[in-house]
Structures are given as C-alpha cells and as structure tokens.
Amino acid sequence: MENAGSAPPVLTARRAGVLGCAQCGKVHLPGPERCARCGSVLESRDHTSLQRVWGWMFAGLVVYVPANVYPMLRTSMLGKTTDSTILGGVVDLIHHGSIGIAIIVFVASIVIPVAKFIAIAYLALSVTHRVRLSPGKRQHLYEVVEFIGRWSMIDVFVVAILSSLVRLDFAATINPGIAAVSFALSVAFTMLSALSFDSRLIWDASEEEDA
Amino acid sequence: MNHAVPSSLAAPSEAASPQAMPAPAFTAEEVARLIACPSCDALHEEQVLNNGEVARCVRCHGLLEAPRRSAMTRIIMLALAALILMVAAIFFPFLELSAAGLMQRSSLLDTVLAFSSGMTAPLTLAMAALIVVLPVLRFVLLVYVLGPMAIGWAPxxxxxxxxxxxxxxxxxxxxxxxxxxVAVALVKVAGLAHLSIGPAFWAFVALVLVTVLKDNFMCRVSVWKTLEARRRS
Known part of the structure; x- marks a missing residue:
C-alpha cells in the first residue's frame, strides 16, 4: 500500500481559488457555470451532495426491509406452491449442495447491500466528523462501494431468468415475488446514494487539519 | 507501463480560509496548463503523455489520463461489434430447458418480460433498460461521439x-x-430439469467481453480533450 498516513501536501483547486471540473478535470477561473470543455455544471464542492446521499440511502434502507421479508420466488411443483425469500433461497442452495453458488448469492444479496449501507453512512459521516481511516483509504473505500453496488442486482436477474425459463405448466412453474421489486429498488437507491457522494469532500476535512 | 506523475504545486504558506473561495492564485494562461483531479480536486501541471503512459493523481492515485494508440478506432469497432452481438443475443434462443417431456425455450426477450404480470410489472421496464436498452444506447452514443472524429471530421x-x-x-x-x-440460475434449475445453452447466450458472453475491453480502452479525460481540440480546429 502507498503511504496511508499522510497524503502529500498539495494545492487543491478550491484553495487556489479556481474551479476544477469533476467530469473532465479542466480548470477554470471562477465565473462560468458550466465547464467550457465538457459542459458539466461547475461547482467547487457539491453542497447538496450529503443531503442526497442520506436521502437515497434511507430510501434504499426502507425498501430493503420488505425485500428480505416477502418472497422473492414462488415455485409451484406438481400443484404444491412454495415461497422462498432471499435468505431461504440461499439455504435451499446449500441443501442442494451448491455451496459456491450459495456463497455468490449470499454475498451479492445480503453481504454487499448491508456493507454498502454501512460504508456509505461511514463515508458521509467522515465528512463532518473525525474518523480514524485516512482520506486515501476512504477514497479507496468509496471506489469499491461505487464499483460493487451494481453486482447486487444478480438476484433480481436470477429471478427473472428462472421465471421466464421454468414455465412447464403443471410440472414446475416459477413466478417472481414482490420482494424482487423492492430489492431492485433498494439496489438502485443505494447506487444513486453512492453516485451522489462528492468524493472531493473526503479530502477537505484532512486539509483543514493540516492548515 | 511508465508512470508520468505530474508535478504538483506546493501548498501556499498562508492558510486560505476553507469556507470562502479565495481570490484566484493563477492567471487565465496558467489555468489552461493545469488539470484538477476529478476525484480529489488536487491541481497538477498538465504534461504531454505518450500513448500507453498513465497519469495518476499524486494525492489520491486516481486516474487522470491514459491515452492509448488508435483508441478511438478501437472503441468504435468494439461498440459496433457489441451492437451486432446484442441483436444476435436478443433474437436467438438463450436457454433451453426440458423436463418430463416438456420443452421450454427462453430468449432474452422472454427474460425481460418475465416480470410483465401483476405487481412486478414495473420491473419489466427496469430489466429491459438494464440489460438491453442502456447498453445499446451507450454503444450508439459512443459511435455517434467518436465516429465522425475517427474519420477526421469535426465532432x-x-x-x-x-x-x-x-x-x-x-x-x-x-x-x-x-x-x-444466468450462471446462478443455471445451477438452481440444474437439479430440476435438463438445461442447454443456446447461441444467444454465447453472443451475450462475447458482448460482455467486448464491453469490458472497450471500457478499458476508453479514457474519459482523453476523449474530452480530443473533443475540445477537434471542435476548435
């Protein structure tokens, strides 16, 4: 790992009194509202960022509850219908002996969402509070959260594939449950939450300490 | 790969107030030679990079710029290949399932439409968007942006x-x-019925590989700079 303790002292665009474009990196003198190169909105810092992060995160948290409580899959085999929730699906996979797949599903639909809620909350709090993790590590954490969020969609896709594929009338039919909708929404909301975060805020706090 | 770490300027000795924007420390000409890290806002003096060189931020190690040789042509070719593969993936059978003498064929379209009944209907739109519409839209937009420039026209x-x-x-x-x-679903039904994979599945796998390759070639800052340079001339 690179020197995690102290970031090298650098001059940021904000301290130099200029504006850096968060899309393309072009530096502007204060004044224009949009970047001359790429046309994105120019802001020294996104001041609504944290509000949006928390808003989307709580929305995601709210729909994450029904996603776990209600059935994700409704399987009818020879007239017998069984509902399975997200966790139930994982348990079924373990009973079938496919431990590897069970781990994939467990990680994608339970570990990643929960870890994401915690990580986003931690990052948002770290802007206003003192935390132990260095900005470099927090930046890294943010990149991981941003990258990994979409992989939670796996379970929704599995449900869609299964219900389009297993339509053998009486023998076996699989239908999606309502939890699929709330889970998909939860993933989308947490992705929006992560995207709303202005990572430049991570570095500002440590800069103030240096100054 | 050789790292061209841009030289960063030293922080000024007098501490500027972090809340209010201080007066600009640079003139317009100086500003044109700088690049701000999109992730952490650190200023760097821009350097001319050769193809294959990578510029990273000195503070957060985020990618600043990574120009590649004939990247534009390659991105366009890969995007076009992806579009063709997507057409194949949509219309050929994707997966086939047989159990107890019954056979069920499923195309990508069926998968998208799986949620089309009852309370889960809105998910149909989301699925169609995530798997087909948005990837296709991205490829089309990239061809639209880079295509004219690759053959020497203005953007x-x-x-x-x-x-x-x-x-x-x-x-x-x-x-x-x-x-x-798909892989997870295959394992889940494997015990229930016999499954075979259709041509569309392989088309889709190829599409994913092409997409990953294309995203690796593409450097956002380089594209923006090329767009800017070509627009002026």
Missing part, C-alpha cells in the same frame, strides 16, 4: 451532451451482472 453537433450521457449511463448498463445471474 457531431451534440457530441458533448451525448458523451456526458454515455458516461452517466456507465454504472447502469448491467450486461455483465446479468451473465453472472
């Missing part, structure tokens, strides 16, 4: 908003996630 009229949209769509085009979903 198309709406190239800037088009590239902004293409970049914003990036996290939402979930073709590769879908492939892992």
């Amino acid at each position: 198309a009229r709406y190239a800037r908003p088009a590239f902004r949209v293409a970049e914003a769509l990036r996290p939402w085009a979930m073709a590769e996630v879908f492939i892992v979903g």
Whole structure:
C-alpha cells in the first residue's frame, strides 16, 4: 500500500481559488457555470451532495426491509406452491449442495447491500466528523462501494431468468415475488446514494487539519 | 507501463480560509496548463503523455489520463461489434430447458418480460433498460461521439451532451451482472430439469467481453480533450 498516513501536501483547486471540473478535470477561473470543455455544471464542492446521499440511502434502507421479508420466488411443483425469500433461497442452495453458488448469492444479496449501507453512512459521516481511516483509504473505500453496488442486482436477474425459463405448466412453474421489486429498488437507491457522494469532500476535512 | 506523475504545486504558506473561495492564485494562461483531479480536486501541471503512459493523481492515485494508440478506432469497432452481438443475443434462443417431456425455450426477450404480470410489472421496464436498452444506447452514443472524429471530421453537433450521457449511463448498463445471474440460475434449475445453452447466450458472453475491453480502452479525460481540440480546429 502507498503511504496511508499522510497524503502529500498539495494545492487543491478550491484553495487556489479556481474551479476544477469533476467530469473532465479542466480548470477554470471562477465565473462560468458550466465547464467550457465538457459542459458539466461547475461547482467547487457539491453542497447538496450529503443531503442526497442520506436521502437515497434511507430510501434504499426502507425498501430493503420488505425485500428480505416477502418472497422473492414462488415455485409451484406438481400443484404444491412454495415461497422462498432471499435468505431461504440461499439455504435451499446449500441443501442442494451448491455451496459456491450459495456463497455468490449470499454475498451479492445480503453481504454487499448491508456493507454498502454501512460504508456509505461511514463515508458521509467522515465528512463532518473525525474518523480514524485516512482520506486515501476512504477514497479507496468509496471506489469499491461505487464499483460493487451494481453486482447486487444478480438476484433480481436470477429471478427473472428462472421465471421466464421454468414455465412447464403443471410440472414446475416459477413466478417472481414482490420482494424482487423492492430489492431492485433498494439496489438502485443505494447506487444513486453512492453516485451522489462528492468524493472531493473526503479530502477537505484532512486539509483543514493540516492548515 | 511508465508512470508520468505530474508535478504538483506546493501548498501556499498562508492558510486560505476553507469556507470562502479565495481570490484566484493563477492567471487565465496558467489555468489552461493545469488539470484538477476529478476525484480529489488536487491541481497538477498538465504534461504531454505518450500513448500507453498513465497519469495518476499524486494525492489520491486516481486516474487522470491514459491515452492509448488508435483508441478511438478501437472503441468504435468494439461498440459496433457489441451492437451486432446484442441483436444476435436478443433474437436467438438463450436457454433451453426440458423436463418430463416438456420443452421450454427462453430468449432474452422472454427474460425481460418475465416480470410483465401483476405487481412486478414495473420491473419489466427496469430489466429491459438494464440489460438491453442502456447498453445499446451507450454503444450508439459512443459511435455517434467518436465516429465522425475517427474519420477526421469535426465532432457531431451534440457530441458533448451525448458523451456526458454515455458516461452517466456507465454504472447502469448491467450486461455483465446479468451473465453472472444466468450462471446462478443455471445451477438452481440444474437439479430440476435438463438445461442447454443456446447461441444467444454465447453472443451475450462475447458482448460482455467486448464491453469490458472497450471500457478499458476508453479514457474519459482523453476523449474530452480530443473533443475540445477537434471542435476548435
């Protein structure tokens, strides 16, 4: 790992009194509202960022509850219908002996969402509070959260594939449950939450300490 | 690969107030030679990079710029290949399932429409968007943005908003996630019935590989700079 303790002292665009474009990196003198190169909105810092992060995160948290409580899959085999929730699906996979797949599903639909809620909350709090993790590590954490969020969609896709594929009338039919909708929404909301975060805020706090 | 770490300027001795924007420390000409890290706002003096060189931020180690040789042509070719593969993936059978003398064929379209009944209907639209519409839209936008420039013309009229949209769509085009979903689904039904994989599945796998390759070639800052340079001339 690179020197995690102290970031090298650098001059940021904000301290130099200029504006850096968060899309393309072009530096502007204060004044224009949009970047001359790429046309994105120019802001020294996104001041609504944290509000949006928390808003989307709580929305995601709210729909994450029904996603776990209600059935994700409704399987009818020879007239017998069984509902399975997200966790139930994982348990079924373990009973079938496919431990590897069970781990994939467990990680994608339970570990990643929960870890994401915690990580986003931690990052948002770290802007206003003192935390132990260095900005470099927090930046890294943010990149991981941003990258990994979409992989939670796996379970929704599995449900869609299964219900389009297993339509053998009486023998076996699989239908999606309502939890699929709330889970998909939860993933989308947490992705929006992560995207709303202005990572430049991570570095500002440590800069103030240096100054 | 050789690292061209841009020289960063030393922080000024007098501490500027962090809340209010201080007066600009640079003139307009100086500003034109600087680049701000999009992730952490650190200023760097811009350096001319050769193809294959990578510039990273000295503070957060985020990617600043990574120009590649004939990247534009390659991105366009890969995007076109992806579009053709997508057509194949949509219309050929994707997976086949047989059990107890019954056979069920499922195409990508069927998968998208799986949620089309009852309370889960809105998910149909989302699925169609995530697996098919958004990836296709991204490819089309990239061809629209880079195509004219690759053959030496000025960028198309709406190239800037088009590239902004293409970049914003990036996290939402979930073709590769879908492939892992297919793998999980295969294992889940394997005990229940006999499964075989159709040609569309392989088309889709190829599509994912092409997408990953293309995203590796593409450097956002380089594209923006090329767009800017070609627009002026």
